[in-house]
Amino acid sequence: MSKLTFKTSIDFVYGKPKIMVPGVRRIVANNPSSFTFKGTNTYIVGQGNDVAVIDPGPKDDYHYSAIMAATVSKQITHIFVTHTHLDHVDGLKSLAEATGATICGCSHSMCHGNFDNSSMVYNVSSDVQVFPTIQLYHGSQVNGSDWSLTAIFTPGHAPDHLCFELKGTGILFSGDHVMGWSTSLIAPPEGHMGDYFASLEMLARRNDVVYYPGHGGQIEQPKRLVKAYILHRKVREKIILAAVQNGCCTITDIVTHTYKRHDPNLTKAVLLTVQAHIEHLSQQKLVNIDCPVTKNSRIVASKVAR
Numbered sequence: 001m002s003k004l005t006f007k008t009s010i011d012f013v014y015g016k017p018k019i020m021v022p023g024v025r026r027i028v029a030n031n032p033s034s035f036t037f038k039g040t041n042t043y044i045v046g047q048g049n050d051v052a053v054i055d056p057g058p059k060d061d062y063h064y065s066a067i068m069a070a071t072v073s074k075q076i077t078h079i080f081v082t083h084t085h086l087d088h089v090d091g092l093k094s095l096a097e098a099t100g101a102t103i104c105g106c107s108h109s110m111c112h113g114n115f116d117n118s119s120m121v122y123n124v125s126s127d128v129q130v131f132p133t134i135q136l137y138h139g140s141q142v143n144g145s146d147w148s149l150t151a152i153f154t155p156g157h158a159p160d161h162l163c164f165e166l167k168g169t170g171i172l173f174s175g176d177h178v179m180g181w182s183t184s185l186i187a188p189p190e191g192h193m194g195d196y197f198a199s200l201e202m203l204a205r206r207n208d209v210v211y212y213p214g215h216g217g218q219i220e221q222p223k224r225l226v227k228a229y230i231l232h233r234k235v236r237e238k239i240i241l242a243a244v245q246n247g248c249c250t251i252t253d254i255v256t257h258t259y260k261r262h263d264p265n266l267t268k269a270v271l272l273t274v275q276a277h278i279e280h281l282s283q284q285k286l287v288n289i290d291c292p293v294t295k296n297s298r299i300v301a302s303k304v305a306r
């Protein structure tokens, strides 16, 4: 099993903007959990009169007031959305209405159609009602007076996930695609392991200097971490394939045999992560699984994989 080293330190005070670099401030929302770490990061970009907000965060009066106080002498002209999980967009409506800002993101329904979110493991399922004013695609660029953000399409954690490059700085806002405190949760039906691998491979070919993620502290030498995450998932997938070849015949069975020491509070997340790997193995024709896929669907290794 590949060992990952996580960065679990983050220097912050809830509600207090922290200057990351001139022109980028971060406010951490007070919504800590097993899935959000200390809380959702909201970033304010720009030093001029017009600023952009990346991820308004949860619906929370204290967090909303903190964003408004941090921009009191400025105009929030744009609100960018990395993806439409509620811990990132539940506060969008009030902020957009108060500021008249243009909403920039990838519409959930534009990506993969509508989802039944019933299997989502966390109560941060998607807000499919988010319709951006500006629909962003891979490479779309939006400019303010002293900032320019480029959308980098990175599905996997969510089908509508975007990272944002801050032009001329080496900074990439990495959302929940790459975080330093934990690997991303890839939970079907929204999570897609094949897309996640492809999005990681794409970032590994880039030369960003630092990532500012949706949860947790900044990530230095991000390329090294991205490569470690790719390796970690490949190793994990090999272990899962080996478990199937050795007779594990359901997702439940695989979890019992390969995730022996997981936190019992995260069992549903672990089951869905294994499901995502099995779906990816199935797409590669390495296993066959009965549909519809559930935690007790029968899985067999295909002849190619034996």
Ligand SMILES: [Zn+2]
Binding pocket: 035, 036, 040, 085, 087, 088, 176, 214, 215
């Ligand atoms: Zn999140």
